[in-house]
Amino acid sequence: MIEIFRSPNYNFIGRRRIAYALSILTLLAGLGSLGIRGLRYDIDFTGGTLVQMRFEQRPEIAQIRSALSAQGFGDSIIQEFGDPREYIVRLPLSKASSQEVAKKIEQALAAAPQLGKTEIRRVEFVGPQVGRELQLQAIYAVLFGLIGILVYLAARFDFKGGVAAIAAVFHDVIVCLGLLSIFGKEFSLPVLAALLTIIGFSVNDTIVAYDRLRENRGRGSQRGRTFADQMNDAVNQTLSRTVLTSLTVFFSTAILLFLGGKTLEDFAFVLFVGVITGTYSTIYVAGSLVVDWTIYVEGRRRGKKAVARA
Amino acid sequence: MPRNLWLRVGLVVLVIGISLWYLYPPKKRINLGLDLQGGIHLVLGVDTTKAVQNQAERAAEDFRAALERKGIGVKRVARDGDRAFVVELASPGSWNDALTVASQFQTFERRNSDQAAGRFLMAMADREAGQQADLATRGAVEKIRNRVDKFGVAEATITRQGEDRILIQLPGVQDPDRAKALIGQTGLLEFKLLDERTPADEALAGRLPETSEVLYQRRVDRESKQETKIPYVVVKRTLLTGNELTDASVQADPNSPGNWQVAITFSASGAQRFGEITEQGVGRHLAIILDGTVYSAPRINERIPGGRAVITGQFTVDQARDLAIVLREGALPAAVSILEERTVGPSLGADSIRQGIIAIAASSVIVFLFMLVYYKLSGLIADIALVLNLVILLACMAAFGATLTLPGIAGIALTIGMAVDTNILIFERIREELKVGKTPRGAIEAGFNRAFRTIIDTHVTVLVTAAILYNFGTGPVKGFAVSLFVGLSASLFTAVFFTRLLFDMIYMGRRKVTTVSV
Numbered sequence: 022m023i024e025i026f027r028s029p030n031y032n033f034i035g036r037r038r039i040a041y042a043l044s045i046l047t048l049l050a051g052l053g054s055l056g057i058r059g060l061r062y063d064i065d066f067t068g069g070t071l072v073q074m075r076f077e078q079r080p081e082i083a084q085i086r087s088a089l090s091a092q093g094f095g096d097s098i099i100q101e102f103g104d105p106r107e108y109i110v111r112l113p114l115s116k117a118s119s120q121e122v123a124k125k126i127e128q129a130l131a132a133a134p135q136l137g138k139t140e141i142r143r144v145e146f147v148g149p150q151v152g153r154e155l156q157l158q159a160i161y162a163v164l165f166g167l168i169g170i171l172v173y174l175a176a177r178f179d180f181k182g183g184v185a186a187i188a189a190v191f192h193d194v195i196v197c198l199g200l201l202s203i204f205g206k207e208f209s210l211p212v213l214a215a216l217l218t219i220i221g222f223s224v225n226d227t228i229v230a231y232d233r234l235r236e237n238r239g240r241g242s243q244r245g246r247t248f249a250d251q252m253n254d255a256v257n258q259t260l261s262r263t264v265l266t267s268l269t270v271f272f273s274t275a276i277l278l279f280l281g282g283k284t285l286e287d288f289a290f291v292l293f294v295g296v297i298t299g300t301y302s303t304i305y306v307a308g309s310l311v312v313d314w315t316i317y318v319e320g321r322r323r324g325k326k327a328v329a330r331a
Numbered sequence: 332m333p334r335n336l337w338l339r340v341g342l343v344v345l346v347i348g349i350s351l352w353y354l355y356p357p358k359k360r361i362n363l364g365l366d367l368q369g370g371i372h373l374v375l376g377v378d379t380t381k382a383v384q385n386q387a388e389r390a391a392e393d394f395r396a397a398l399e400r401k402g403i404g405v406k407r408v409a410r411d412g413d414r415a416f417v418v419e420l421a422s423p424g425s426w427n428d429a430l431t432v433a434s435q436f437q438t439f440e441r442r443n444s445d446q447a448a449g450r451f452l453m454a455m456a457d458r459e460a461g462q463q464a465d466l467a468t469r470g471a472v473e474k475i476r477n478r479v480d481k482f483g484v485a486e487a488t489i490t491r492q493g494e495d496r497i498l499i500q501l502p503g504v505q506d507p508d509r510a511k512a513l514i515g516q517t518g519l520l521e522f523k524l525l526d527e528r529t530p531a532d533e534a535l536a537g538r539l540p541e542t543s544e545v546l547y548q549r550r551v552d553r554e555s556k557q558e559t560k561i562p563y564v565v566v567k568r569t570l571l572t573g574n575e576l577t578d579a580s581v582q583a584d585p586n587s588p589g590n591w592q593v594a595i596t597f598s599a600s601g602a603q604r605f606g607e608i609t610e611q612g613v614g615r616h617l618a619i620i621l622d623g624t625v626y627s628a629p630r631i632n633e634r635i636p637g638g639r640a641v642i643t644g645q646f647t648v649d650q651a652r653d654l655a656i657v658l659r660e661g662a663l664p665a666a667v668s669i670l671e672e673r674t675v676g677p678s679l680g681a682d683s684i685r686q687g688i689i690a691i692a693a694s695s696v697i698v699f700l701f702m703l704v705y706y707k708l709s710g711l712i713a714d715i716a717l718v719l720n721l722v723i724l725l726a727c728m729a730a731f732g733a734t735l736t737l738p739g740i741a742g743i744a745l746t747i748g749m750a751v752d753t754n755i756l757i758f759e760r761i762r763e764e765l766k767v768g769k770t771p772r773g774a775i776e777a778g779f780n781r782a783f784r785t786i787i788d789t790h791v792t793v794l795v796t797a798a799i800l801y802n803f804g805t806g807p808v809k810g811f812a813v814s815l816f817v818g819l820s821a822s823l824f825t826a827v828f829f830t831r832l833l834f835d836m837i838y839m840g841r842r843k844v845t846t847v848s849v
Contacts, residue, residue: 023704024762028766142678158804162802218797266756269749273698274745288741289741
């Protein structure tokens, strides 16, 4: 039998203060970047035109820009896309229709002989109306996603557990968004989908650990131990499962990230980050918060008793 | 052996059989999204406001004609706002006669009457305006469908979305510009006389009569590709429209080699009207206008009987052919504009499929090997369950006609990772029970039972998210939600029911079991 953990008994919960510091640091870094650099929204949300093209030979960005300037698109965003011969050009919303913009870009590139032959591989246009609607839909999706999970957690757990699990979810979402911002990746519809999946995944791990905690308490084998120890036992008992599952999902997302192609890159990035932070937050956000909350409540109760006695 | 074992085996065989039946042959059974097979996704907005305006304008014209027929003097009849027109009589004396005319326009309500000034407003009823808007969208859907049919796109989807939107999906279209031009063109052909008393430069300076307007002709220089716009002053009144034509066909342009023209044939009534127009307009110029752009304005030399005309422009043969389709099918009842467009070229789609398959294959191999090495025989069972999971997942997509998109492929890769979670939960539990000293059979029993509650919990949370994604997502994201949802649902069957069955078959027989390979 191969085991990564032989009867693990690590003191996870005992070291939670170090983890709190780490969490707060990452959250601050993420929020800081979100505040200063902000998120780069994809045209799904801002509206605009995106053209993906492949050149016959490697072009210089300056060449592409000068060709586009001839048509008045000099201020467009030009990015290499997964391959040195492949580029995407992004334009903000303008009065011209999608047809005209895409055609003009095509003409501009065709008129620049130094660029060689180009193939237009993808054109996306999102009008202002649709962009606004997609924004709204995104907000609804996140909102309803959170509400759905909250309702489920409320039904399955006590109040403290539910709140702590939600805190863990927020932790994961902020870390993912923060890293998106730090790495300058784009917030698009698929990224949103990945984010929601991560929410589901993060809650998953938390549920597994909680289930174990309650099962142990129900059996009564934990009598006389502190709540922190009980939580630590539950985390340890489910540790190999947590790590193994996270590993398999981690493999899957890593493969998507490195082999899935440029189109899926940002989407896979969020999943990749989310799996890691989701596993971490189960122990160090959800688990630890419940422990400290319980200790705080018990401390006050004891304090009151002491006052009453005196 | 447990009594119902064969029943369970039968159920599994049935599920596998149905799945394979739905999947064969695989290429035809799975719908590929536009991002994988290449094609155009368009959301068009129908300008229903404009359609209602047009209706109001037409009613105003009719009203003026009705007044004139009765010999009532008219000072002004003009559209006022989106859905009303104002009527001003030459003298208040004919007020009562005018009201009789007004009562014949039942879809309009008379408002703001000012008898002393001989003026009132005719406003379209709310219901009528709503109906007109609805008709415009419905008509546009129909016309576009006909055009696309004639253009020849296999498996095109053209559906109405909400009040005034049309969703168009054209898989595998090679020339997106051409398809968009064909679909988005209103195709309103109009014949109007030139206003030869107003010089173009006067008109451009804003000095032109209320009944005239400036329209442009576009000329593209073949060498420099420079576009020039030539202004024409035309009389606003439309004499004849494309509604009156019965046929349109493509011809070589005899006057300009290499260019093509579209010959049109009018219906009987249209031909008669065309004859009258040309008879009355001898010596003047008749502008042929398509969607507000002048194509030509030839001089009328004599009455043209027989109802034939040609539209010349600098058309290529494809452009002429598409214009002929548009004219034959008739103009859209209202202009449409592109609100959203996503075009993927076929080569990009092929690349995406290749990368997607690599990702799924690599992800499968790693997970398979991992399970096999870590859990031995039990791992093998989990791997078989995983294969079954993929088969059921694809079969469900085929059976429900769901579309596989690039994020959908990602969803499958992710499902592979998540589906084994269930088995890991069970196996870890079995190991624990064995450590506590349970017999192999007892451990298996307890492992499955204890893990079950947790399995349900983990599935519900992800299924909730997937359902929400499906509801709020569009296109590709929906595809992701579908494969995640179906994959996880299938994993409840494969990772719990099917795996348990294999365990029972191996360990629950009569022979003595001493170890569990887990």
